[in-house]
Amino acid sequence: MAAERTWTRLLPSVPLGWLQLWHKPLRLTVAVAGIAFAVLLILMQLGFRSALFESTLRFHERFRYDIALFSTDSVFIVRPAPFTIRRLYEAMGSPDVESVSPVYIFPATWKNPWTNARRSINAVGIDPTRNVLDTPGFADTHSRLVGQDVVLFDRASRPEFGPVGESWRPDAPVSTEINDRAVSVVGLVEIGPSFGIDGTVLTSVDNWLRLFPDRSRNQIQLGLVTLKPGVDASDARDRLRSYLPADVLVMTKADFAAREKAYWNGATPIGYVFAFGAIMGLVVGAIIVYQILFADVSEHLREYATLRAIGYRNRFVSGIVLQQAAILAVLGYLPGMAAAWFLYRSAAHATRLPLHLTTDRALTVFVLTLVMCALSGFLALRKVRRLDPAEVF
Amino acid sequence: MPGSADAPVVVENLNHYYGKGPLRRQILHDVTTTIPAGEIVIVTGPSGSGKTTLLTLVGALRAPQAGRLRVLGHQLDGANRTALENVRRRIGFIFQSHNLLGALSASQNVQLGLRVTGRAARVELRRRAEAMLEAVGLAEHAHKRAEQLSGGQRQRVAIARALVGEPVMVLADEPTASLDKASGREVVDRMQSLARERGTTILLVTHDNRILDVADRILHLEDGRLATFTDAVIANTQQMMYLLAQNTDRQHVEQLVDAMDETAFRSTLQGADAAVAEIPRSDRDGERRSLPEHARAVAARLYAPGRRAA
Numbered sequence: 001m002a003a004e005r006t007w008t009r010l011l012p013s014v015p016l017g018w019l020q021l022w023h024k025p026l027r028l029t030v031a032v033a034g035i036a037f038a039v040l041l042i043l044m045q046l047g048f049r050s051a052l053f054e055s056t057l058r059f060h061e062r063f064r065y066d067i068a069l070f071s072t073d074s075v076f077i078v079r080p081a082p083f084t085i086r087r088l089y090e091a092m093g094s095p096d097v098e099s100v101s102p103v104y105i106f107p108a109t110w111k112n113p114w115t116n117a118r119r120s121i122n123a124v125g126i127d128p129t130r131n132v133l134d135t136p137g138f139a140d141t142h143s144r145l146v147g148q149d150v151v152l153f154d155r156a157s158r159p160e161f162g163p164v165g166e167s168w169r170p171d172a173p174v175s176t177e178i179n180d181r182a183v184s185v186v187g188l189v190e191i192g193p194s195f196g197i198d199g200t201v202l203t204s205v206d207n208w209l210r211l212f213p214d215r216s217r218n219q220i221q222l223g224l225v226t227l228k229p230g231v232d233a234s235d236a237r238d239r240l241r242s243y244l245p246a247d248v249l250v251m252t253k254a255d256f257a258a259r260e261k262a263y264w265n266g267a268t269p270i271g272y273v274f275a276f277g278a279i280m281g282l283v284v285g286a287i288i289v290y291q292i293l294f295a296d297v298s299e300h301l302r303e304y305a306t307l308r309a310i311g312y313r314n315r316f317v318s319g320i321v322l323q324q325a326a327i328l329a330v331l332g333y334l335p336g337m338a339a340a341w342f343l344y345r346s347a348a349h350a351t352r353l354p355l356h357l358t359t360d361r362a363l364t365v366f367v368l369t370l371v372m373c374a375l376s377g378f379l380a381l382r383k384v385r386r387l388d389p390a391e392v393f
Numbered sequence: 394m395p396g397s398a399d400a401p402v403v404v405e406n407l408n409h410y411y412g413k414g415p416l417r418r419q420i421l422h423d424v425t426t427t428i429p430a431g432e433i434v435i436v437t438g439p440s441g442s443g444k445t446t447l448l449t450l451v452g453a454l455r456a457p458q459a460g461r462l463r464v465l466g467h468q469l470d471g472a473n474r475t476a477l478e479n480v481r482r483r484i485g486f487i488f489q490s491h492n493l494l495g496a497l498s499a500s501q502n503v504q505l506g507l508r509v510t511g512r513a514a515r516v517e518l519r520r521r522a523e524a525m526l527e528a529v530g531l532a533e534h535a536h537k538r539a540e541q542l543s544g545g546q547r548q549r550v551a552i553a554r555a556l557v558g559e560p561v562m563v564l565a566d567e568p569t570a571s572l573d574k575a576s577g578r579e580v581v582d583r584m585q586s587l588a589r590e591r592g593t594t595i596l597l598v599t600h601d602n603r604i605l606d607v608a609d610r611i612l613h614l615e616d617g618r619l620a621t622f623t624d625a626v627i628a629n630t631q632q633m634m635y636l637l638a639q640n641t642d643r644q645h646v647e648q649l650v651d652a653m654d655e656t657a658f659r660s661t662l663q664g665a666d667a668a669v670a671e672i673p674r675s676d677r678d679g680e681r682r683s684l685p686e687h688a689r690a691v692a693a694r695l696y697a698p699g700r701r702a703a
Binding site for chain 2: 016019020022023300302303306307309310311312313389390392
């Protein structure tokens with residue numbers, strides 16, 4: 001009997017919260033639309049935020065290295081400050097190090113061969129004999145860079161550079177000018193743009209120096225260090241740090257990525273803007289849910305007082321309101337998620353940024369939505385708690 | 394008093410106040426009464442006399458402030474909120490307006506009344522709710538929502554909700570106020586017969602003199618003080634007579650004025666002046682209450698059988 005009683009209270013014979021919502025279809029629709037919008041806003045902001053990080057870290061993650069040398073004056077990868085190549089050779093002297101490879105990075109001016117419009121492109125100079133970059137297309141094409149005035153073009157670059165990826169054929173290479181020097185595209189790779197980089201060309205160190213005649217071979221922007229097998233990267237980093245002069249940063253892959261991420265997150269407003277946008281979405285959603293629930297509670301105050309008068313506990317009436325909050329959360333989340341899925345696809349297509357709806361993020365936002373609705377529910381409940389059952393008479 | 398030990402309601406020296414400090418107003422003065430099991434007790438009295446306050450105290454909707462109050466074997470003075478809630482669950486409430494949940498069907502509303510008692514299995518709720526609706530003559534309306542029912546039907550649903558849990562006592566506040574004479578009568582008869590079948594105690598607050606006949610006992614509250622049954626009858630009779638007098642006088646004059654021509658009207662006015670002059674001065678300056686009697690006195694002099702024929 002006692003167990004039966006518990007049953008009766010736990011499982012509502014009548015899903016009151018749902019019926020209260022269903023009774024006002026227009027209000028339900030407005031509430032669901034509002035929450036869906038908030039969910040969409042949060043998902044888009046979080047999506048762009050992670051796309052920001054993911055896209056800016058592409059070079060950090062795709063170069064093959066164990067330890068990176070980077071100028072202490074460089075703030076981030078787009079316009080890195082140069083440092084002397086001697087540090088790389090000094091690193092070579094360490095017993096931990098297997099090999100080193102210099103990387104030259106600087107923006108150059110690309111002429112769109114179709115429109116003749118000029119636009120800044122990221123020009124990266126590397127050793128063409130080595131497979132230093134783990135990105136689609138590079139392994140098969142990097143050896144072609146030994147030729148003079150040839151480049152590999154990132155086919156995922158923004159469309160403003162011209163339809164190079166679409167029109168390039170092995171037998172019909174695209175020719176254009178970079179920094180007013182005639183070059184031809186001898187292969188395609190796939191890297192992708194970021195918030196700081198619209199497009200990328202890869203070339204050999206020699207060709208890179210031809211594009212930037214006033215730059216010296218002795219001044220590099222990034223040093224890639226490969227360690228001997230079995231050497232721990234963190235330990236090697238610490239040894240190299242004490243060994244090399246303090247004018248270069250010695251970082252493991254993880255350090256390097258973390259530094260770049262910290263820059264975008266802290267030193268630029270962009271990371272903040274997206275986090276702020278997500279929080280605004282949450283606040284807007286919470287306000288909408290609160291408004292809806294508050295209006296509902298106010299309207300049904302007499303009914304709720306009646307329930308209290310006939311002996312239902314405060315918990316029961318609160319349960320109705322919270323049930324409504326939970327239902328709204330689920331009903332709003334689903335269309336918000338669907339809309340976000342659609343928008344991610346079209347935004348990814350338009351910006352070529354790595355926007356994808358991960359399960360992880362979908363779950364996070366679902367939990368956020370539930371929390372948002374629960375919070376609003378508890379706020380709206382204050383009115384229920386003050387209810388005086390004697391007032392129904 | 395007979396059976397006062399196991400009477401469902403025992404009230405002793407109950408005092409109740411609203412407001413605080415200088416605004417504090419006493420609503421109930423030293424109310425003492427006992428309601429025996431199975432009785433239908435009607436509480437009458439003018440607005441503001443404290444009827445509803447008494448009802449909410451007996452219904453465990455308010456905590457008593459001063460005095461002793463025992464309801465269904467529980468001492469309510471000094472009881473905590475949970476204890477009050479537990480007493481409420483054993484009482485059936487019928488409110489002035491039906492207070493049904495608009496989003497629910499009649500059957501679901503009635504189920505709420507049963508579910509709160511915790512004495513019915515989940516599977517039984519629906520069956521018993523619908524049996525109860527049948528008992529109040531609404532079997533075919535079980536699936537309808539409140540807005541699809543008439544006023545009388547809604548109040549009957551509310552009665553079903555109050556009675557479905559088979560409460561030991563039913564409290565009703567003006568259950569017929571929003572109903573016309575026929576549906577009001579029907580509602581009260583339903584309450585009476587359902588209560589009689591089960592020996593339920595009913596405490597009913599009303600203004601409605603048309604339903605006083607169902608009562609085993611009438612309590613009259615005047616300014617927060619309990620008056621005797623006789624006082625109540627006298628008060629009620631006085632009020633009815635007063636209304637009657639006022640009404641007939643009004644009709645009488647209207648009929649007369651309609652039948653008059655100008656000359657007759659003038660002589661009537663002169664006659665009225667004279668008639669007023671004849672009334673002793675002390676009576677003329679009397680209280681408002683006796684005004685209909687003045688009017689009757691004036692009319693009697695004006696339209697004495699001899700004069701009216703002329």
